[in-house]
Amino acid sequence: MIQRTRRRRAAMLLAAAAATVLVVSGCGDSSGDDASGGKTVAVSLITKNSTNPFFVAMQNGAKKAAETEGVKLTLAAGKEDGDEASQVQAIEDAIARGDAGILITPNGPGVNPAIKKARDAGLYVIALDTPPDPADTVDITFATDNFKAGELIGKWTAVQLGGKPATIALLDLFSDKIVSVDYNRDQGFLTGMGIDTADKKKNGDEAKTGSYSGGSYTIACNEPTNGAEDGGRTAMENCLTKNPGINVVYTINEPAAVGAHKALQAAGKKDVLVVSVDGGCDGVKQVKDSVIGATSQQYPLKMAELGVQAIKKIATGGEKPKVTDGLDFFDTGVALVTDKTATGVESITSTDGAQRCWG
Secondary structure, three states: OHHHHHHHHHHHHHHHHHHHHHHHHHHOOOOOEOOOOOEOOEEEEEEOOOOOHHHHHHHHHHHHHHHHHOOEEEEEEOOOOOOHHHHHHHHHHHHHHOOOEEEEOOOOHHHHHHHHHHHHOOOEEEEEOOOOOOHHHOOEEEEOOHHHHHHHHHHHHHHHHOOOOEEEEEEEOOOOOOOHHHHHHHHHHHHHHOOOOOOOOOOOOOOOEEEOOOOEEEEEEEEEOOOOHHHHHHHHHHHHHHOOOOOEEEEOOHHHHHHHHHHHHHOOOOOOEEEEEEOOHHHHHHHHOOOOOEEEEOOHHHHHHHHHHHHHHHHOOOOOOOOOOOOOOEEOOOEEEEOOOEOOEOOEOHHHHHHHOOO
16 A cells, blocks of 8 residues: 555656646747757748748748858748738747747738737747838838839839820739738839829729829729739739720739739730839849839848848847838838839849849
8 A cells, every 4th residue: 555655656746747847848948059058049930921932032031041140940921912810820839939039021910919919928020021000010120112112113104104194004912901012012103103192001092083294194993913923814804894995004013913914915905014013033034025114123032131130139139120210110122123214213124133133
C-alpha cells in the first residue's frame, strides 16, 4: 500500500514537471536562440496573396533581408485579394509564436482588430504597400505614395490626349470594400488628369462628365477587377458594353491592365491609352511592347527589406523608423515608366525600368 502510494506520488510529480515544461515552452520565445546565444528575432510577412508577382517579389525581398539579418521569417498570405480571414489567422499565429513583429499588406479593414491585438501583445506591426485606414492602425507603413503614382499616369495621359475628348474606363480593385491603395491610385489619376474629385477616399463619386486639363471628359465606368487578369478582362468587357467609345483605360495594376488589353483586342479596339501602376518586370515589358502606355513603378523588395531590418533593429534595442516629412507613412519611391515622353512629366524609359524593376 505504501509502495503504491509512493509510486502514485512520484507519477504525479513527473506529470506536474512535464506540465510545467509545456507551459514554459508555450509561453516562451518560440524563435529560439541564435549561434551567439542571443534570442533570434522572428518576423511574419503576411501578403494579400501569394500568386501576384508583386507579392512574390515582396516575399523574395523579405527572404533576402532575413538571411542577411539572421531573422527567422514566416510567410503567410490570403488565398486571394480581399481574403481578410486568412490574414487574421496568420496574425493570430504570429502572436501565438511570440514573433517580434509583423509585416502585412492588409486585405481590408477586417484585419484591423487583429492588428490591434498583435500590437497590444507587444508585436511591432508594419504595413507594406497598403496603408490601413486609419493609418495609425499599424506602427508605421512602408509604401509607395499611391496618390502620386496615380497622379503621374494621369498627367501623362492628359498630355498624350493633346486636347482630344477623353472617354475613361476606371478599372479599380474592389467594389465591396474601401482600401487606401484603391482610392489613392484612382483619385490620383483623376487629379493628374485635371478632373475634380469629390471625396478623396472614395471611388466613383466625381462628376461623370466635365472638363479635364486638356478638354472634355466622360467617365464611362468604375468596375472592380480584384487586381487580377481575368477580373481586368471582365471589367473591360462590361465597360465596353456601357460605352464602346472608350479611349482611356486606368487600371489598378498590371495584371488588370493585361486583361483589359485582351478585351480591347477581342473587341477590335485600337489607339486606346492604357495606364497602370506597379512597374514589375512583366509590366515594364508590356510598356516596351505598347500594351501599356505608361506605368508607375514601385519597389516592393525595398519595402520588405526595410521592414525586416526595422523589426530586427527595434527588437535588439534600436530606434523605431519615422514617417517621411509631410506624409503619414515612409515613402519608398515611385517612377513613371514610359517610352512616350510627356512634356512636364518626369519619366524613365522601359530600358531603365527593366533595370530597376521591383528592386
